[in-house]
Amino acid sequence: MLNKLGITHNRLQVIIYLIPIVFSILIIRLFYWMILRGPELQAMSDRQHQTVTILKAKRGDILDSDGGILAGTKNLYHLFIYKPQLTISSNDLVERLLSSLTPGQEASTESDLRKYLHDRLSLSSNWVSLKHYLSSEEKEKIDSQKIAGLGFEDEYVRFYPESSMAAQILGFVGQDAAGQEQGYFGIEGYLDRFLKGREGKVRTEKDGVGNPILIGNYQFLHAVEGKSINTTVDKKIQYLVENMLKEGIVRYGASAGNVIVMEVNTGKVRAMAAYPNYDPGKFSEFDKSVYKSPMTADLFEPGSIFKPLIMAAAINEKLITPETQCDICSGPITIGKYSIKTWDEKYYPLTSMTNVIVHSDNTGMVFVARKLGPGKFSDYLKKYGFGGKTGIQIQEEVAGTIRDEKEYGDIDLATNSFGQGIAVTPIQMITAINTIANNGKYISPT
Incomplete structure (x- = not known):
């Protein structure tokens, strides 16, 4: 009797010890599934019982100075079918669609399009995409047939009505690694975050076989159109400049060229052409x-187009005047192992600063640079905007390279004075020259 009671007592003790252990295990498992794995499982459940439809945002336009479209967005349509609602045969549907559709990117001929539609309709899914980028006319023709089960979604396509005009200003719209619309280069790239707007979403509940639950939860977030961008480009000037540039390149056998037309008082870029x-x-x-x-x-x-900038800097510092005479311009200037010559090897002793510009005299520019010295020379390059970006709203702008004051040797100062040994961009150069036309006021390009 006592032995049996002892065994029972031992069993009770084991059970008493096991209860908190089992309870702890349950708590740990609940913590694992509800806390650690909870968000993941909730997401899996949402995917099984919810469907999210992305609503594309219409991209903003890029406009010229008169409000004309340089880059715009066409409103097209995506045709799809919900097969459970179809009341005619697939063959009848295909033939009726062919009477309204024109071949496109999915199929280039009518016979190819017929096969493509049959292939799409043979898919096991209830919801099937049939054709992208339908025009308004195609949509109207299909709508007029009142075929049950067919539906449309808005689609947007970027277009450039002037074809190649202002291409390097505009850039283009492609797709990123995830297949999302993305602006590249030019304004399309630089201002992509403003142009592309914000996508909308429609979130609906669905049943076990994927059909929408009409009385289920429904969330709708409107798409927000992108902002349109007004540029300073004058379409007429841009057209003329591009044609003249191409003619000049062909006539003289050049491989490439570019032209910028800038409004002096405002810094507005009226044309910017490349070939x-x-x-x-x-x-x-x-x-x-x-x-x-x-x-x-x-x-x-x-x-040599750099020379007026250095000359203007020295005049501004009152180190020279237009009449100042150059006392080192009677022949080549030797700097270490280098010899600085004029481009035509003609020399003008005691030539004036005015004539240094007239004759594009390299030795005269060395004289001017020495008057400035490395400190002022370097300081003026920075004031002209060299070595930094202008801030023009075009993707891929580079800053160029200039030396710091401490990096200037005698030969560097000499060659930089006539525009050698320095790297600049065309937009930097015209903006700097524009500073002279604006009586010394630097105006950023727009």
Whole structure:
């Protein structure tokens, strides 16, 4: 009797010890499933019982100075079918659709389109995409047939009505790695976050077989259209400049060229043309090297067009006047192992600063640079905007390269004075020259 009671007592003790252990295990498992795995499981449940439809946002336009469209968005349509609502045979549906549709990117001929539609309708899904990018006319023809089960979604396509005009200003719209619409290069790239707007969403509940629950939870977030961008580009000037540039390049056998037209008092860019160029609406058909704007992304040695900037700096510092005579201009200037010569090897002893510009005299510019010295020389380059971006709203702008005051040797100061050994962009160069026209006031380009 006592032995049995002892066994029972031991069992009770074991059970008493096991209860908190089992309870602890349950708590741990509940913590694991509800806290650690809870969000993941909730997301899985949502995917099984909810469907989310993305509503595309209409991209903003890019406009010229008169409000004309340089880059716009066409409103097209995506045709789909919900097969459980279809009341005619697939063959009848295909033939009726063919009477309203024109071949497109899915199929290039009517016979190919017929096969494509049959293939789509043979899919096991209840909801099937049939054709993208239908025009308003195609949509109206299909709507007029009142075919049960067919539906449409808005689709947007970027277009450039002037084809290749202002291509390097505009850039283009492609897709990123995730297949989402993305602006690249030019204004499309630089201001993409403003142009693209915000997508909308429709979230609905669905039953076990994927059908919408009409009385279920329904959430709707409107798409927000992108902002339109007004540019300073004058379409007429842009057209003339591009044609003249192309004619000049062909006539003189050049490989490339670019032109910028800037309004002096405001810094407004009225035209900016490059050749070769491309059609942003067909960008994939062109070599990638033409995508970027050479006016903002390519560096070059300015050469003699740099001379007026250095001359103006020295005059502004009252180190020289237009009548100041150069006392080192009678022949080549030797600096270490280097010899600085004029471009035509003609020399003008005691020439005036005015004539230094007239004759594009390299030795005269060395004289001016020495008057300035490395400190003032470097300071004025920065004031002109060299070595930094202008801030023009075009993607891929580069800053260029200039030396710091402490990096200047005698030969560097000399060659920089006539635009060699320095790298600038065309937009930097015209903006700097514009500073002289504005009586020394730097105006950022727009």
